[in-house]
Amino acid sequence: MGRRAWGTVRRLPSGRYQARYPDGSGEQVSAPHTFATKADGNRWLAKVQTQLDSGSWIDPKAGQETLKVYAERWVDTRLVRGRPLAPRTAELYRAQLKNHIVPALGSTPLRQMDASAVRAWYGTLSGPDGPGQVTAAKCYRLLRAICTTAVDDNLIARNPCSIRGAGQERSSERPMFALAQVQALVDAVEDRWRALILLAAWTGLRIGELAALRREDLDLTAGTVSVRSSVVDVIGQGRSYGPPKSAAGRRTVAIPPHIIDDLEHHLATYAQPGAQGLVFVGPKGGPIRRNNFSARVWAPAAEAAGLPPGSHLHDLRGWGATVAARHGATTRELMHRLGHASPAAALRYQRAEQERDAALAAAMSAGARGAK
Template sequence: MGRSRWGSVRKLPSGRYQARYRVDGAWRSAPTTFRTKGDADSFLAATRADLERGTWHDPTAGEITLADYSRRWLSDRPNLRPRTGELYDGLLRLHILPALGDRSLARLTTPLVRSWRADLIKAGRPGPSTIAKSYRLLHAICATAVEDSLIPKNPCTLKGAAVERPVERPTATIGQVYAIADAIEPRYRAMVLLATFCGLRLGELRALRRRHVDLTNRKVSVIEQYQQLSDGTLVLGPPKTDAGRRTVAIPDAVIADLESHLAAWCDPGPDALVFPGATGQPFRVATVQAVWRRALKAASIDTALRFHDLRHTGNTLAASTGASTKELMARMGHASPRAALIYQHATADRDAEIAARISAMINRQTTDGITQD
């Protein structure tokens, strides 16, 4: 057996070689044995080089299980938005930890992650969007483990696994929007119009107050929103991103409906809710869903249309006007151009208009005497 003050190699009864080295005064064994003494010596040399470069990783650091570490990971993020915390907890509990929770971080490998994801896809549930969210969460947890020097690299390296490809949601025509507004209970009429033509989310509408609506200057300010947790608790807070805090111009065609709504359904005072529930408190999601379904039925509109699709409709209409990506981002309250680009690419009518204009240009050029090959 060769031995130095720092490392040693010895031959085992099996004929294989064991390498040991000392860090911070404690002896450690290589994670595997070696076929030859030369292989063991090479391991020691590489380990010594890593220590000198400051890139050495303690192979025993990642022995904590994913279940234990993920709980710590969540508790170390007290500023998570309530709904986000609920989402992460559900993804872990239902889709990640049942298969991977007992594994130590050190034993999470790319093939294991690939197999876990493939099993979710084969099972047919959850849907593709939830699988992508689960993968992104696992990637984030493992990225923190790398930062904490518990594992040397992130095992979540599957190309495309984090990308969500949600099914394209339906949009309503302007006529259908007004048919729903006419059919829905009167106290929700203006909410349907504001959700569509100003692109406000349900939580933003729920938190809207008189002081946020400036009819004189035709503007509505989005400052906060109410999130409804799974137990029914309402939590008031700012929009998800800084871009969510925005001021949106109100189309003139909607002003009269808003004026009538404020007079009929909104209490006086700057802090009065613009869209209070029947009890004067912020409305509940279940209440809106119920009146929404009744309105769709009364207006003979496909029940697959969701309230949130009104925002989708309004954003598509805004894109069809020729609004730039930055303009759409500002109106929609998005920090990333991704969604704005989707709406720009989804406007087939606008594309047809562009084609017609190109055709007109061609016609003008050819009639002016320019010949074609």
């Protein structure tokens, strides 16, 4: 048996060589594979010793659990700014794991996860038979985040998710409604829902924020709505009220004066009583649920108003932001109205309005040339 200053290399009956070294407890740790020569074993030991000295060493025994087991624990224990994942976010991550990540990679031990396996998985997911580029990008970002934590936990040496641009969503352009279409939508819904559509369009509140509004959140004298909470419906867990998506989501938004009368009528007619009463409730007095509202209220009204197929209530949020940009809202003002911590979305709405203005100018010029 050959010896060196640190670790040992011994010849096996097969003729190959096994390298071993002592871990922190004195237990001998064998290399994950054998070597053709004693020199190869010694070189491997030298590399391990260098990694130990630099703090970059990964225990070969680590990373033996499968991606599925580690990823599920990651979702259960993940903290964002010191808080557990929001119920809706955790539900989304579990669905992405179950439907798109675990079937292909779930049985793979963490230490065997490599870039080639991730490229093959992503190629299939983003291909013509996959769920679409947006879903592929979301799932890739989730896998990358999980593997980043595995690196931090010293379970793997490097993150196998290294595909440039794979996490960027190239979503299709959402429809931009005309003012007449929004008004037609307001006229198409039952009177009970008129104020909700108006508030969604003109303040940009999310459906979860609208569903969580209470009477005390509306100050119609000052003309403001305060967003203090949001609601999500989680499969298997029921309804959950909690703070907005981020600190920026907790905000007070000015209400355009022309819809104040509609809001006053709604509060007098449909909202639950008391300061803590919900502003928007169903015909039986219960809180609204996203799926029921989309199917029973939004879909028929959108069709009656002639909105493009596939339009969502969330598109009113983008419409309101674009209208605000058209009337001179700054990036910071748009961020405040939307409850965004990042300027990315606000800049997108501003660019959309600038592009629309440029297209309008080009059309005016074309009309002028045609008149000559």
